Amino acid sequence: MLAMVLIAALAVPTLAAPVLTTPALAQPVKQQDAVDSRVFAIGAKLRCPVCQSETILDSHSSSAKEMLRIVREQIEAGRSDAEIVGYFHDRYGDYVLMQPPARGANHVLWVLPLLILLVGGLWLARWLGRSRRAAAAAAPPAPAVTFTERDLERLKL
């Protein structure tokens, strides 16, 4: 009981603490504007074609930065997220998407995990049921090596 109270007492402030932010001060702060936020959200979905598995947002390469500039221009021109991602998909194919599009064989990526859990779970359940039967005790098999007592003595350092 005491432990529960202690845990609850610890949990609430620690969870709430990260959410605390600076109180508003007289000094003005620059915020990330809505356009920027959209740029970064889209940038995190696109893979940099010239880098080693990085998004255009994380990559430091100048090609990635150029692509981000294109994303920004298209946002300001009023295109939707899907249209902008589609612009790059049109030119580079599925490779530039951080996640394979959900079509055709790619469904296996999502189906297989569920299948593994299902099949594994069923197999486990069956095994749990089966193993309740008495199993034959495994008798010691013939040793593959026959050392004599003297040999064992000599092996001691």
Add this chain to the structure above:
Amino acid sequence: MTTLAQSQAPKLRPWKLVLGGFVVAMLAVLAWGLTRDPSYIPSQLVGRSVPAFALPELNGKGTVAADELRGTPLVINFWASWCVSCRAEHGLLTGFGREVATRDDVRIVGINYRDAPAAAARFQDELGTFSYRSGQDPSGRTGIDFGVYGLPETFFIDRDGIVMARHVGPLTETALKHNLSLIGVTR
């Protein structure tokens, strides 16, 4: 003790087949993976119209534009002074360019990708001037339209403006001949 010999003899079980099959499949996939370049991206343009572009000419006053070049089979080569592999194909390209100048059934242009005119000039001073025009694409936007991801890349376009082939890496004599045949040009 029960009879041990039978209960301990290996038996064929389903899980053994699954395990064996999985091991073989994984090794096969990895072995196949060794045979190709992991950064290769197939071109999305093959079979589609060449993207429009109108670029200022390098070391010139004109424009290099897609519309003007329509009607004849066209070769477009993306290059840059910072591209080490571009040096390997430079001789072949300039030779081909001189040949093209004497024919009227094929054209070739270059696109100087993400580069500065001064650096491009130094490149040509060192290796020899191109025998054909190049357009400037300093921002790389045209390259992005073409799906360029690693220089050098060469595109082969037929007379109707359809991209028939793209070659990544330094162009070789064989690759050039083969790709030209795809756009109806014999070398």
Add this chain to the structure above:
Amino acid sequence: MTASLVKIGLSAATTAFALSLFAILAAALAARGSRPAFLVGARNALIVNFALVTLAAFTVMWSFVVTDFSVLYVAENANSRLPLLYRLTALWGAHEGSLLLWLWYLCLFSAIAVAIHWRSHPLSMPWIIATLAAVQAGFIGFIVFLSSPFREIFPAPPDGRDLNPLLQDPGLAFHPPLLYMGYVAFSVPFAFAIAALIRGHAGAEWVRAVRRWTLFAWAALTSGIMLGGYWAYYELGWGGYWAWDPVENASFLPWLTGTAFLHSIMAQDRRNMFHTWNVFLIVTTFALSLLGTFLVRSGVLTSVHSFAVDPGRGTYMLAFLAVVMVAGYGLVIWRAERLTAATQLESAWSREAMLLVNNLFLLAAAAVVLLGTLYPLIVEAVSGDRVTVGAPYFNKVAIPMLVAVVFLMGIGPVVPWRSIKARRLRDLLRWPALAALVALAVALLAGVREVIGIAAIGAVAFTLSATLLDFRRSVAAHRAVARGGWLSSTWRVMRNARQRYGGMIVHLGILVIAFGMLASGLFQQTVIVSLKPGESIALGPYHVTFRGVESVDGPNYRARAGRFDVSRAGVPVMEMRPEKRSYQERQMVTTEAAIASSLMGDLYLVLGDEAAHGAATVRGYWNPLILWLWVGWLVVLVGAAVAGSARLSAARTPAAAAVAQEQPA
């Protein structure tokens, strides 16, 4: 004189290769013909190999210390301006040297294993030696014939290339050594597993030895992975620590199966069950360690971690991996029936069953990570298309499975062996369930909206209360009997059952890590803006004001450093200086993030491109509780040490005792 030093190294390595072949032969002959003298010879060969490989590695390291550029490997990875620390650690900075490190660990652990287990495992020893010697032969052969760090170049260049700037960081001193320690240490349990399969026997002594080695390997691998994340966080400058990059995944895979094995071996220890399953898990874990080594060097997948691509070397490594897999799994398939366990399961509500469920989720997570990592390869083989499977996929699919494992972590330890009544289990878990509900409510109030985030918070609260209550229950029970204070009872309880309480501490450490991951994942603040000098941004509890950029010079780089004044509630706290460094020799630019860590969170600043009028792009992150990841890792290490120090009793059950007595190990 130093020019001939690597020649000595090469000779030593070549001799070691010959000796490893000799050891395989001698051990096999000793087993077949029962000749103890051959076995002693094989053992001595492995011990001598350790000395030889140490000498070989030393010659290369010394060449780095004295910057001997006639050695090709030194010329490619160091130059005269490189600080000494990085010259020493450059030994494992590229492919050839890192393989040498792998090999050195292998020879070290082989020598230790044969020395300490010589007397207790006389009948398994021939196969243990043969297996370890075979793995050694594979690696030494690879190094000597295909990836030699001993090559010389004439004439020696006046100066070398620089070490990859990304590797010029203290992280390089620790991440590969710890990671490889983990990978390689699994080779000893692997050797034991092969011995068990060939002999058809794995008794109590076998379990004892394997368990200790696995705990050590697991702790090292955990440390290697955590250090890798730590290093990525500090070095790569994107505010995160794990990108589901193919090579990162490759290190995570053996960790997942190794954790599964650490748990299911308990059932073999206590209840003499799961023999075949356990050797399967060991073979899988070692094969996955090798797979990781293969993926990073073969050029099959692109990764920020890749060494230089070389399909020729890739072919050799794949062949070696194939041999290990075919031999290991082949033996499992052929000998599974001989290893069948003696004991039966009594109830589905038992710790044995819980361990299997734990294994199910861990292995499912491993299967998912493997699938996602290899999927681009499969797609390309089948249809020629290129796809990318990145962080979004893994986060969506693997994380829920791991949350399930965290949840199970709260149930498993309170379920006793053999069986428990469902009602009793319900009683035990009532308060943890309540804690979970409270946590879910707090999460919703705090604004968390992702389902998996909420579930994870619930799981962490559930398991934390279950673990603490379980601990309290045990100490209280001990107090009731032995009559002591809380502190002395705690001490005594832990000392007597170190395995159990070590495990509990490890679980608590995992919870601390999970908590840190949740907080920094769900409540991270990101601001990416262009700032002029004098402008500020707000991150977490801090105000950050940009003051300008200036030039700084380092030993082998030039940098542009941004100055930021950080204040909190109006009070100035510190100055932070993120940098962009240009390394002239390698023509590379790296970003050095400025990080201010506290238990509440990290303030993380990265300097981006500069623009006109002194303006610069700034990336700022507030990462709450991210320090808890590293703190939790230390807790895990403490727990692993406690568990590893346990004096395991000779017999746990009458059945196990009987088996142990009948069969020498």
